[in-house]
Amino acid sequence: MPELPDLEHIVAILNDEFAQLRISEIEVLNPIIFRVLVSKPLDDILPGKVVQSFRRHGPFVVINLSDDLFIVVHPMLAGRFYIEQDKTGKNTAYCLRVRFDAGKSLVYHDSKQMGKIYILRKEDLDQIPRFATQGVDVLSADFTEAFFLNAIANTRKQVRVFLMEQETVSAIGNAYADEILFAAGIHPKTFSYQLDAGQQKTLYRAVNEVMAWGIEMVKNAGKPLQDKVRTHMKVRNRQGEPCPVCGTTIRKAGVRGYDAFFCPKCQPPQRSQFIDWSIQNAGG
Numbered sequence: 001m002p003e004l005p006d007l008e009h010i011v012a013i014l015n016d017e018f019a020q021l022r023i024s025e026i027e028v029l030n031p032i033i034f035r036v037l038v039s040k041p042l043d044d045i046l047p048g049k050v051v052q053s054f055r056r057h058g059p060f061v062v063i064n065l066s067d068d069l070f071i072v073v074h075p076m077l078a079g080r081f082y083i084e085q086d087k088t089g090k091n092t093a094y095c096l097r098v099r100f101d102a103g104k105s106l107v108y109h110d111s112k113q114m115g116k117i118y119i120l121r122k123e124d125l126d127q128i129p130r131f132a133t134q135g136v137d138v139l140s141a142d143f144t145e146a147f148f149l150n151a152i153a154n155t156r157k158q159v160r161v162f163l164m165e166q167e168t169v170s171a172i173g174n175a176y177a178d179e180i181l182f183a184a185g186i187h188p189k190t191f192s193y194q195l196d197a198g199q200q201k202t203l204y205r206a207v208n209e210v211m212a213w214g215i216e217m218v219k220n221a222g223k224p225l226q227d228k229v230r231t232h233m234k235v236r237n238r239q240g241e242p243c244p245v246c247g248t249t250i251r252k253a254g255v256r257g258y259d260a261f262f263c264p265k266c267q268p269p270q271r272s273q274f275i276d277w278s279i280q281n282a283g284g
């Protein structure tokens, strides 16, 4: 699944490759993932449009075309972008091919077909589910320590769930949630109210540092657009391997239906506190 550092890398490459190019042809190869909010056929409205820019909005890739038209891609679990020099690939995973005057194409490929592609006008962007409700982006100037401490003080969710619910903090996925909690030394099942003031600040710093590190590592790997770069992960998908810090075997646990990977020594369970018992008794 492309996460924020992957999408930052993808968007930078797409801008280098395709910004200011004119679309010559559009091929919808798998209509099931399309949500078209324009009334005319795509063949009538997209060819001739010029790509103004690519940008990331939370987990979405936003392609801004001339005449205030937009293609918005939500890659979800398995969406990948490819650059094709020749029109070649075709199987059920191919969903969209946008061919440009320069001859090369941008292809969106989704083996699980869980992603979505929206084609719409600027005024309809907010109709995309979870688009307008994205919270404060972790790379934005608004993601301050004061904002974060206030947000975490106002939730009673598990920290991992809080980090991943994009309505507050946008946009941390599974892999980086694990890496952030590892960097902060916080067990993945910890509840937000169990963190003391020092841990809350440590967690804020870990979000910033781990996301910046992830962006750097993905960029430096220099892999093609479609490759998922995860070799730098310290705990994610490393169950059974030694912790890079202390050597303890990394474990996997389920947190609200998601797999979480952690080091049981670097991320000890939060000490039971009085409030734990009251919650347990009240909640049943």
Ligand SMILES: [Zn+2]
Pocket: 243, 244, 245, 246, 247, 248, 263, 264, 265, 266, 267
């Ligand atoms: Zn460890």
